[in-house]
Amino acid sequence: MVQSPSRPMLRARPVSPVTAAEVAAVRQPTVRASLMPPRVYHDPAVFQYEQEAWYGGDWVCVGRTEDAERTGQYFLATVAGESIIVVRGDDGELRAFYNVCRHRGATLVEEPCGALVRFQCPYHAWIYNLKGDLRPPRHTELLEDFDPAAWGLVPVPLAVWQGYIFLDLSGEAAPLAAHLGDLPGELARFDLGALRRARRIEYDVAANWKAIIENYEEYYHCPGVHPQLNRITPYNLGEWVDGDGPWLGSWMPVVGEFETLSMDGASHGRPPIAGTRDEDMRRIYYFVVWPNMLISLHPDYLMTHWLEPVAPGRTRIVCEWAFAAEAMAEPDFDPSDAVDFWDLTNRQDWHVCQLQQAGTRSRAYTAGRYSGIEGSVHGFDLMVADRYANDGIQSRVDRVTKDKSAGSTAGQVTRAKRADAAD
Numbered sequence: 001m002v003q004s005p006s007r008p009m010l011r012a013r014p015v016s017p018v019t020a021a022e023v024a025a026v027r028q029p030t031v032r033a034s035l036m037p038p039r040v041y042h043d044p045a046v047f048q049y050e051q052e053a054w055y056g057g058d059w060v061c062v063g064r065t066e067d068a069e070r071t072g073q074y075f076l077a078t079v080a081g082e083s084i085i086v087v088r089g090d091d092g093e094l095r096a097f098y099n100v101c102r103h104r105g106a107t108l109v110e111e112p113c114g115a116l117v118r119f120q121c122p123y124h125a126w127i128y129n130l131k132g133d134l135r136p137p138r139h140t141e142l143l144e145d146f147d148p149a150a151w152g153l154v155p156v157p158l159a160v161w162q163g164y165i166f167l168d169l170s171g172e173a174a175p176l177a178a179h180l181g182d183l184p185g186e187l188a189r190f191d192l193g194a195l196r197r198a199r200r201i202e203y204d205v206a207a208n209w210k211a212i213i214e215n216y217e218e219y220y221h222c223p224g225v226h227p228q229l230n231r232i233t234p235y236n237l238g239e240w241v242d243g244d245g246p247w248l249g250s251w252m253p254v255v256g257e258f259e260t261l262s263m264d265g266a267s268h269g270r271p272p273i274a275g276t277r278d279e280d281m282r283r284i285y286y287f288v289v290w291p292n293m294l295i296s297l298h299p300d301y302l303m304t305h306w307l308e309p310v311a312p313g314r315t316r317i318v319c320e321w322a323f324a325a326e327a328m329a330e331p332d333f334d335p336s337d338a339v340d341f342w343d344l345t346n347r348q349d350w351h352v353c354q355l356q357q358a359g360t361r362s363r364a365y366t367a368g369r370y371s372g373i374e375g376s377v378h379g380f381d382l383m384v385a386d387r388y389a390n391d392g393i394q395s396r397v398d399r400v401t402k403d404k405s406a407g408s409t410a411g412q413v414t415r416a417k418r419a420d421a422a423d
């Protein structure tokens with residue numbers, strides 16, 4: 001096959017280093033299942049596979065449209081180890097390109113965000129417009145078989161949902177709406193894209209990305225690890241949000257006189273975000289969107305985490321807090337009660353995730369068991385295990401068995417043939 005200069009060859013789909021047999025114990029009913037084999041948190045071959053097959057093979061959320069709102073405004077994202085430029089063109093379109101000059105391959109843009117009228121390579125000054133088209137470079141006039149039109153920046157498919165920007169490095173993923181399944185319907189009453197970021201904090205966590213999502217998915221640790229959170233949303237109250245697609249959802253009630261998750265449990269007069277129903281006023285919604293996005297929706301603000309796996313035992317996490325624009329326009333607007341609350345909670349979580357990362361390396365550790373309240377962790381692990389096994393089986397925790405009074409989520413695992421299964 002001849003390789004087009006503007007469309008480099010796609011990589012072959014990698015072979016999973018984790019067999020169906022190795023995760024068979026995970027794909028059991030929760031009351032019988034084992035946790036993931038410890039090596040999936042440590043083995044560089046597993047990490048490489050996940051990066052290539054999952055982060056490089058499906059839609060991955062990289063940020064919000066407000067970070068590339070004006071013409072020429074851009075930010076850099078890292079997906080599967082690749083640096084990608086996300087930029088707003090002069091025609092208003094958002095586009096994404098590999099951050100690689102087509103000449104001798106220099107990184108084109110070094111600053112993580114900013115605004116540009118064009119891209120100019122810092123090496124030999126090749127120039128690309130905001131659509132990625134190459135301006136005919138100096139000293140290429142006499143080249144044979146060289147058409148500058150064929151040497152534009154390599155594009156990456158981009159799609160937007162609720163103000164979130166997703167990239168598909170493979171160029172082969174199903175449309176974003178299909179990837180998200182029922183989730184857009186679940187959140188259709190909100191206009192999350194209209195919210196504005198008030199704060200961003202980046203964390204460098206010495207733990208595997210999956211362990212961080214598993215931690216987000218369970219409340220078993222809340223009484224001991226998060227006493228501040230547990231008094232506002234007690235760990236044993238809450239419900240699943242059910243639906244199809246590679247996401248998990250749940251909500252927890254805000255109890256007593258509390259209004260939201262903040263240092264004192266008050267929302268300090270901030271208005272509810274648009275679309276909030278009466279029952280939403282007393283709930284915190286939590287969503288994991290495969291593979292790397294955590295959405296925490298409060299009555300008065302949105303918190304989002306993006307995970308960027310850096311190494312088997314290291315994850316960069318970007319956490320953002322967004323509020324209604326009208327709330328932020330108030331002269332006394334101050335998000336610090338919400339930001340400080342979650343910064344504290346985040347750090348409490350990272351601490352125990354790091355302890356887990358260290359302990360699961362030990363030769364003394366074998367895969368443990370899910371408690372009766374960790375069915376949601378099991379739900380995430382089944383997404384992971386199915387993708388390692390790659391046998392076309394889609395497992396899920398049967399949530400009907402949930403015992404609300406005990407907060408138990410232990411359940412059966414049901415299986416279906418995955419529509420997107422590999423051959």
Ligand code: FES
Pocket residue numbers: 101102103104105106121122123124125126
């Ligand atoms: S490497 Fe970019 S112009 Fe030479």
Ligand SMILES: [Fe+2]
Pocket residue numbers: 215216221222225226345349
């Ligand atoms: Fe936590």
